[in-house]
Amino acid sequence: MHPRRRAFAFLVTAAAVAATGTVAALAAQTSHSSSAVTPKRGGHITIARIEDSTSFDKTNVFQNESIWIAEQINESLFEAGNDGKTLKPWLATSYTKSKDGKTYTFKLRKGVKFSNGKPMTSADVKFSIDDARAQAKGWGYLDAAIKSITAPNPSTVVFHLKFQWAPFVADIALFANGIVPKNFAGQSRTAFYKHPIGTGPFMWDKRVVGQSVTLKRNPFYWQKGKPYLDSVTWTFVTDENTRELQLRGGQIQVDEFPPFNSIDKLKKTSGITMSLFPSTRTDYLDMNELYPPLKDMHVRRAISYAIDRASIVKSVLFGYGTPANSQLPPQVPYYDKNAGGLQYDIAKAKAEMAKSKFPKGFKVQMLVGAGAQVENTIGQILQSALKQLGITVKFKTEDTSTEFNDIQSNKYQLGFSYWTMDIADPDELVTFALDPKGGAFSFYTHYNNPTVTSLSHQAQREVNPAKRAILYSKLQRIAASQANLGYLYYSPYRWAYTSKLHGFLVQPLGNYHLEDAWLG
């Protein structure tokens, strides 16, 4: 998922209540903990976000503020676990795989109904995923391995693949593959997604474009007794100060992304829970290899060594983050903690520069977003560090839409980007970030190492997890040693909410299951 960036609105975040098991360990820092009491039924919460939702067509939308709401309505056969790495059965109860690894047979959960009261069958599943994979401008590319889908009986769905595809179940768990009624319950595609129907805990209530979206409890929800809340409203409040005041004043119950500099204050505020959830968000420094000095691996290594990640974490994240050491974040399967991402060492940086074709340095332009405080601060820290290597950094400030456009059009030399995972598998990120033919020209850096690309392709077809781990480990280590990107930091999701709200948990992929949330 990729939240659209805003010049006037950088990051935010926050928290939640510990649930059970792994989740309790993962919900790293929560300022107040919930007591283990019986959930209460009823009540309404309002969640204020920095952006308004644009579309609920889950097959074509790339905006988190839309996706996270759509997930309350449409569910998938499998879902990512709370650790972000595992997968758990959801609308399906199990699956079997053929010996050649090209046929998957899913058994559907019994008793699942859509919010219109109609039972969910294999015909609905086949229709939904056939529709999702047909969306060329949307998420269809993640279903590219599917050759055909059959529905031999109402509770069984069979997927025939073109080839063995290791991330298949993770891809099936993608929100875009959420299940909708066959033929959109008799509506046109466009009309359906104006007020979608699904099997999720909440159903469509109303939307005022540019203001709010409200969902209400789905009376046919398959998890008996859930959801606890009667309804949920998401509002659109761009100003972070106003969101905080609304939370403190009780006008909203959840503030989606309070800024890092308000975390300490919110932790101390009575009646507010400030939570930091482990995320899959990784921030990068993009180095465009179409600019000759940055094509030189030694230069990239030098820059990577010169990034004082600890200072950045301290000044930008107020200490609430960790330096990144791999292309992948720790909450992704096959993350290698020994990937060897280069860490701050100015002596080594100088040594690398000496080995490069540009030992005396060069001039480079750094693209930063206008009003993007985080980028500007990191830029200044880097400018100062790179000066010691003879690299003169000049800033080019653009509004974020232009910045985005220029990075993707190769009109940049140094720039910033970040990624959060969509699936509980590294394949999508690795393809976009390291495969020059993966659609995004290696995150628009044009990094091209045939060995890395080959390892990525092998990992896609390698269904043995242990062998896959070795492939991804090798890939991470090679990429890190060549400094394909400047890995900056891992940061948590930040959520602030009323201490009366319990059972609220944000997963590493960024989504949350509101069927478990309740007001005490």
Next chain:
Amino acid sequence: MSLTGYVARRLIQIVPIVLGVTVLVFFLIHLVPGDPARTILGNHATPHKVALLHREWGLDKPLPVQYWRFLKRMVRGDLGSSLFYSVPAGRLVVQRLPPTLWLIGLGTLFSVLIAVPLAALAATKRDRLPDQIVRAVPLVGLGFPQFWLGIMLLLAFGLHLGRGFPVGGYGSGVLGHLHSMFLPALTVALAIAPILVRSLRASLLEVFESDYVTTARSKGLSERRVLVRHALRNAVISTVSVLGVNIGFLVGGTLIVEQVFALPGIGQLMINSIFERDFPVVQAVTLAFAIMVVLVYLLTDVVHALLDPRVRFD
């Protein structure tokens, strides 16, 4: 020329003005770098997907062709569809117009309610302490940025002092709107009022020197009656012009207040649409702003003429 004829002529003049604004905005917003397709697709923007969206939206056509299509649609009352919300841009503007109109209307009313008594007090107590205070305090107020003032009002009256007003939002129903819009309108009013106070005070002082005021006083009328019945009406004429110009600026300046108070008005819509390069919405909002500004100026002229019989509509 009659008032009706004058208004009709001015309304007809809006057409070329609006047309000029659409040409300017259309080409400016399209020439600025940035691509709505890449904004929507984010890091998933592959050239293939970008091309598909461009084709769907007609952005793959030359700019003059796009403008011609825009004009043809506009003549039919169709301003195109929002690239992000997939709803008609015109409908989006109409939905978002009421909070902005409330803000401007109530803000203007509050500014008058603040400015008139203060200016009258200052003028009648010329160079004495009340006058000094009225002249100095609003000047300090002018130095406060609106976003700061808004946050302070929210903190004071939305959070700490009894929580009498909602922290942002538009409310529902007339009373709900009035309740919700009180602090935003006050923020706007506090920004405009100092200018009005100064203008009205200066006019009043000038009027106080005129012969007819001397005559009124010599007839034995009370100072209050002289002020209300004779001086204020004449002094307010120039202030109406000042107010008109400031409302014109205010129309464009609502966006900051709308951001701070989370008001779903067209100012906020404008900001987001520009950031997202939602071309049809930017054009529709600009059109709405242009019409509003022209109408405010027209209204100012009409009120001016009604207050001052010497003004003729030719």
